[in-house]
Amino acid sequence: MSEQASMVAVVTGGAGGIGRALALRLAADGWAVGVLDRDADGSAATCDAVREAGGHAVASPADITSEDEVRAAFASLREQLGPPNLLVNNAGWDVFGFFKDSDAATWDKLIAINYRGMLLCTHAALEDLRAAGDRGRIINVSSDAGRVGSSGEAVYAGCKAAIIGFSKSLARELARDLVTVNVVCPGPTDTTLLASVGESEYGAKVVAGLKRAIPFGRLGQPEDVAGAVAFLASAEARFITGQVVSVSGGLTMAG
Ligand SMILES: NC(=O)c1ccc[n+]([C@@H]2O[C@H](COP(=O)([O-])OP(=O)(O)OC[C@H]3O[C@@H](n4cnc5c(N)ncnc54)[C@H](O)[C@@H]3O)[C@@H](O)[C@H]2O)c1
Incomplete structure (x- = not known):
């Protein structure tokens, strides 16, 4: 991928799970990676792992629910790495339970x-991404839950569906700048987030059922998602925008 002039990425939620795999893969592809996560220790560990593998990564811990913290983190990463031309919105959180048993405080947090x-x-990140022109990329990590629904994750799935609608709309708004906006939807993927879903008796049954239903016969691994993100981030994907890619071993094939 030597044709890429500007290669500065910001990965949110890069302290663990899928985000850590994204940081490692993008760095291996030559991106300088900014890790933005509320987990400072996990962020530092990701940066260490990237450096051990010969790549370049820096962290600026922040809680993405705080506008002040987000602005400060992007300013700090920009100062350390230069303006980003790739943003991967990967940070996410879920709590498993039926909607009838949930409360407004939980919805607000989700x-x-x-x-x-x-x-x-x-x-x-928007002005920097627009300035990058046809090297500008936004990749949003949604979920198959947002495409097909998921019992016990109604509000989470609603947020993930909202990400898809937002991304398609922003893809249209940014087309004149040649910036692409795409969505990657993991299916059940082997991370602490999935493990937390499987903590309750019902959640464990759901996870076991999903695993059985995956045509490829296994859970996704974070690296499976990283491959799709790396492609959409590359110059090769310059004419792909407003698209939704499921990385699920064939669990969902609708639309
Ligand atoms: N694991 C799965 O089965 C699965 C399936 C579909 C979609 N996803 C999505 O993939 C993405 C990554 O999930 P994962 O499985 O790696 O989970 P994870 O829990 O392993 O990692 C999520 C990361 O996001 C960070 N984060 C959470 N809230 C934050 C906040 N307020 N501010 C900053 N950082 C915050 C966490 O610290 C953590 O490092 C999420 O968007 C998730 O919804 C995961």
């Missing part, structure tokens, strides 16, 4: 992290 936080990060 929306603040999974939807509003993504808006704040996108807005903070």
Whole structure:
């Protein structure tokens, strides 16, 4: 990928799980990576792992629900790495339970992290991404839950569906700048987030059922998602925008 002139990426939620795999893969592809996560220790560990693998990564810990923290983190990463031309909105959070048993405080938290936080990060990076022209990329990590629904994750799935609608709309707004906006939807993927879903008896049954239903017969690994993101980030993907890619071993094939 030597043709890429500007290669500065910001990965939110890069302290663990899928985000850590994204940081490692993008760095291996030559991107300088800014890790933005509320987990400072995990962020530092990701940066260490990237450096051990010969790449370049720096962290600026922030909670994506705080506009002030998000703005400060993007300013700090910009100072350390230069203006980003790739933003991967990957940070997310879920709590498993039926909607009838949930409360408004939980909805607010789910929306603040999974939807509003993504808006704040996108807005903070937008002018730099637009300035990058046809090397500008936004990749939003949604979920198959947002495409096909998921029992026990109604509000989370609603946020993930909102990400898809937002991304398609922003893809249209940014087309004149040649900036692409795409969505990657992991299916069940082997991370602490999935493990937390499987903590309850019902959640464990759901996860086991999903695993059985995956045509490829296994859970996704964070690296599976990283491959799709790396492609959409590359110059090769310059004419792909407003698209939604499921990385699920064939679990969902609709639309
Ligand atoms: N694991 C799955 O099965 C699965 C399936 C579909 C979609 N996803 C999505 O993939 C993305 C990554 O999930 P994961 O499985 O790696 O989860 P994870 O819990 O392993 O990692 C999520 C990361 O986001 C960070 N984060 C959470 N809230 C934050 C906040 N307010 N501010 C800053 N950082 C915050 C966490 O510290 C963590 O490092 C999420 O958007 C998730 O919804 C995961």
